[in-house]
Amino acid sequence: MFGHSGSSRSRVALAGALSVGLAFSLTACGGSDDSEGGSTDSSAAAIDCAPYAAFGDIKGKTVTIYTGIVTPEDTPHKESYKPFEQCTGATIKYEGDKAFETQILVRAQAGNPPDVAFVPQPGLLQQLVATGKAVEAPKETSDNVDKHFGADWKAYGTVDGKFYAAPLGANVKSLVWYSPKEFKDAGYTVPTTLDQLKALSDKMVTDGKKPWCAGISSGEATGWPLTDWMEDFMLRLSGPETYDKWVKHEIPFNGPEATAALDAVGAYLKNDQYVNGGLGDVKSIASTTFQDAGLPILEGTCSLHRQASFYAANFPKDTQIGEDGDIFAFYLPGKDETAKPVLGGGEFVLAFADRPEVKAFQTYLSSDTWANAKAKLSSGWVSANKGLDVNNLKNPIDKLSAEILLDPNSQFRFDGSDMMPAAVGSNAFWKQTTNWITGQDTKATVDNIEKAWPK
Template sequence: MKRTLAAAVMTAALVVTATGCGGDDGKKSGSSDGAQELKGQTVTVAAVWTGAEEANFRKVLKAFSDKTGAKVEYTSTGDKFPTVVGAKAEGGNPPDVGMAPQVGVVQEFAQKGWLQPLSKNVSDAVDANYAPVWKKYGTVDGTYYGLYVKVNDKSTVWYSPQAFADAGVEPPTTYEDMLKAGQAISDSGLAGFSVAGQDGWTLTDWFENIYLSQAGAENYDKLAKHEIKWTDPTVVKALTSLGKLFEEDGLIAGGAKGALGTPYPGSVADVFGDKPKAGMVYEGDFVGAEIKGTLKKTVGEDAKLFPFPAVDGGKAPFVGGGDAAVVFKKAKNPAAAMKLVEFLASEEAGTIWAGGGGFLSPNKAVPSSAYPDDISRDLGASLIKAGDTARFDMSDQAPAAFGGPSNNGEWKILQDFLRSPGDVKGTAKKLEAAAAAAYKD
């Protein structure tokens, strides 16, 4: 759950209630006749979201309550969703609806028989307004279980406009030009990039964007399922491209040693703090929250972004994370739970959610005007434009022993590669050995 780690929202579980109102409010929220069809019923929901993300989601839940009369009880699990909700499901006492933060969680819960297939209404709404890839990620063994309602764009490069102006460079459209821009920034006095090497998940994100653009979506899918080996020439080529960033003197703030001591928040501060060390930092759209919240800078003025550029003539990548709404088979109120998921699939829900910021909808019916600022609108447009070429974070699809914070997994091996980027084939062999063991288990 890398996005959750990045946002640093590890908190104890808390419960907040959004209560349905009367018929007049139902009319205000868009109901055609103000009917309170679920009045007196309760739906329980669990998700990872806290803070501003929770507050924005509560607005959506309130709209559902106003429309239907249902009472919605929301529980935040912090970053412990699979553990907390999995234990409740195993004990026969799950929430009615869960917002699964990873593809693997949807797959695991479905394979254990804990989930109810989504309704035809949900399926039809998705067929009409979502790229097919998002339905694919919510489908397990041919049955549709997970509605992707919230997506993170992990293909964004954030930069200091002042650093670009000082170096005389413009936002690049190719990977090679991005490295050249970084070198120009380095020549002007700052490092080109800050890399959060202390957090191994950021290195997997670098690799995934390069690989998706360079090797293509079909190979990306195969590698994510370990249907091709990590010693495949496409992997070696992507590691070679990543190594160009790691091995160039002066391109990374502090060099490899400095990067390996830099956590994700520190990498953002290296570019947008009061004493900048670098001109660019790669990570997802959630960088904006760090800039605005912790560093108190203005996104769009002090900080701007450009899409992760195309590599070797490939398409510009869109790697995303996301949260899928699922209905539990042992839900206490399954009919009302499904009604909530049907509402979450609607333009109305997406429009309300988008207005709060920090949210991207894969629903193409959500208008760009719903987003609160130009950067959010651009990010939303990028998601829709990516269509079926968008791909879910690869390491989040892998077994935790390989894709997670394991001493023998991808995080650690890429940290070693950052330290010694010349050993491309050796790194590929280590990745394959670790993947083979994890996928076998």
């Protein structure tokens, strides 16, 4: 009832990002598996093996992983397990599958699950726990999560009051892409409140620009970028607690809070003065692919594009991304400078076996040790692990994302449509907001989505 093809859109969105990420990671760590033995040995030597000794002698034991993270982006994952393998003598057997989200449920229900699965949505996690085949996380993993992650992250891995799954990776959706050079030349400053964002947009209009560019076309998943926009404004205008109630349908989808959020999005995206720079009119948002939507920033025909951290992969390979580069991003601000709501996504480590070697590996993946080992091997990857040294991240967008996630004031919330029932999150929400951008009014849009909610 929950986990659904919201991640089909995640796969669409991430496919390019992760392949680019691997290009970076291979450069960063020196090539293929064959050439990395030396550097991995040194990182293994540097880690403390004591936490894994508590699980006894697990030499020669095997732990199986099943995940939707496939070639080529699986390479940095596999490399990051070597310190654990060398500490313990255990072997990690990795299986990536593009059909993971449907197959993991089939396997769990059939009594043939892996030892560990990397689950990309809390809703799917709940479904897997409901099969009765998942096992609670060991105390050592739970203690790591208490130490290294916020309570918001632990809650997403908790079902019916029992803690099952530690967070793995994360992404940040609350970003606005821009040109640092344009800002410098025009004297623009990065806004730190929603009022400042509106004032900046108005200043750009005064300067003869169409400030915003957007695109929501994504095949069967067309419309998903609008759900992210609406969720970001729901968080900002009504706060995380109200957002949680809305996602769980404890308040109606068409209530005053959600109506205000969609109208706030409309103040940007249905404003002829603001959009669609370099691409067309308001309706062109529906026909522009999400991959192409931010590219006019490079041409100077738009200035601002709200899209997730993984959007970095869509710029041409020679694009310099950074504070002094061709392109960078800033945090989509809250109502005031103290409010730090963050919309994003991530994966969770769910086990279906409680053998000592599985518990040891869960504990490794929930540690700051693993987060830093993974950071050194990857680009296009971040974690909300508080023990992550941001300096281990090579990519400026990864660093920015980690700084946002690790800000003590940040209040992280998972992508709402990924947690809603499929009839809403990956169907009515996408389709009705697409109708909205092409002319349907706000009331009809939220009413139609509310009607789609399963009774």
